[in-house]
Amino acid sequence: MTGAAGFLGGRLARTLLDRGELDGRSVDELVLLDVVAASAGEGDPRVRTVVGDVADPALLGETVDARTGVVFHLAAVVSGQAEAEFDLGMRINLDGSRLLLDACRAAGSVPRVVFTSSVAVYGGDLPDVVTDATPLTPQTSYGTQKACAELLLADHTRRGHVDGRVLRLPTVTVRPGKPNAAASGFASGIVREPLAGVTTVVPVPPEVRMWVLSPRYAVESLVAGAELAPGRLGGSRAINLPGVSVSVGEMAAALERVAGPEVAARVSWRRDPAVEAIAATWPGAWDTSRAEALGLRGDADFDAIVRAYMEDDLPHNL
Template identity: 50%
Template sequence: MKIVITGGAGFLGSRLIRALLAARGRNGVPEFDTITSVDLVPCPVGDARVTSAVGDIADPAFAASVITPGTLAVYHMAAVLSGQSEAEFDTGMRVNLDGTRALLEAARATGDVPRFIFSSSLAVFGGEMPQVVPETLALMPQSSYGAEKAIGEILVCDYSRKGFVDGRVCRLPTIVVRPGKPNSAASSFASGIIREPLAGIASNNPVPPETRMWLSSPDAAVANLVHAVAVSGADIGLNRVLNLPGLTVTVAEMLDSLERIAGADVRALVSAEPEQRVIDIVCSWPGAFDTARPRALGFTADTDFDAVVRQYRDEFAPGVGA
């Protein structure tokens, strides 16, 4: 019996794999034998229970080769991110839409009704929004990435309604702070304005300082993703879409946290040059959600952004501002 994780070689996917291995058989997490990481490169997790399948998820034959009978759960984490999806429409549609459909069809073909955890995004929203977004707000994506995720959500819900999979759509907050280099996500700057200054490197904030962001640390996001496979479909109910808990923080407040943790000299490394391409996408996203139902199901959030910055500093930049 196995769990399949697309995007398993990435930062969040590899942390999820380690967390699932640690949680196996506890608190509702199923007793699995192996985890298959599906990505364009091999998974960096060195564990005999982890295997890598390298290939294209939009290829139905490849999807069927990795999601086979005996698959307990599928985590669909792989995606072409927001910036690249906007710039390369066909690529985004092929991977984010065709790939999701191929994985769902492969899961359906097993006949096992595996749990299917779909990593979605607050980019499914847009237009005029209330200060706190309710679960019932209509979707109005303002980017191709958001549209692709919205369609994926509907597919997961319908495959669940038909009894092909036991779906859980997890709308993740923006994950901050991600280590490494900037990626193609429009929200990449949210990590960059913390990560780069802590490494002594200049960075830029491209959006207005009052921009509200819905954020989660990697550890909180991974804990919620682990919980997503543990919670029962009966408890989730008809609505399989979950706005996962996060923190509402303005960009100015993020920089205030950076200064408290690392000092004024570190904060001074962040400039403020507007980038309209980023503003058009990021400022269309909501900054707060009603998460009463997910919290009642056991999902949790970080307590404050200072702790998020401190967590990243202690793991990746020890000694800075200490």
């Protein structure tokens, strides 16, 4: 697993260790790769922690071997940082993905590779509802890097080097911890900070619409995506995951319904043109009928996402 020290990586690692198997095969060794040491499964003899750069071909060659059956590729420089630091985004998001696939090819084990892509592969003049077949039209460096990696994975799959599947994640919220450099970070901050007693500033107008998914269902989808039989995927290995289409104003209203007006009063609004320009490129709704037919699920509504965060990350408070 690349990006294993991130919050999704940590949750996915714990889920896999608790399950003890994936697609009928026991999890005998879980290799956690990141630039800092992953803490999930600390002390578990099944866990091997590797600290290093996902764009280091020598490290990848030592980490991916003939025993590798499944690869979860989560490592990425997030959207706002990839836009601000072009070379870094290209090296990690694109070169890192290419080198990882090269390592899988060299290992010869034809692993299943689950790649976390993003709504950012879409942008510009989009149809009212985006489908799995909507052409990729990214409007940011991050989206472009993710789209290129999708195409690389598809080609390696076509050539029989890997068994790839692309899961296009909605904006995952609510992320616990501190704000990160993602342009979509306000979608977590609008819930996380007010519940912590802190005022938050939303940098986009209330009518901006987003497609969002809770960490609970993001992890469930990653596991389910890895277990999908290749024959069920047909000619396209890319899947738009289920989620909730919601405006930012509706997010604030859901917070008030679930946590009360005192908490919701800590939400303030001040537009940031740079963030607003990126957010304007994201699709607000998409057709997930294919994902649902494959058994993938999303949250019922944004109220449920707020409750999930309160239950999973704030059990001592609320």
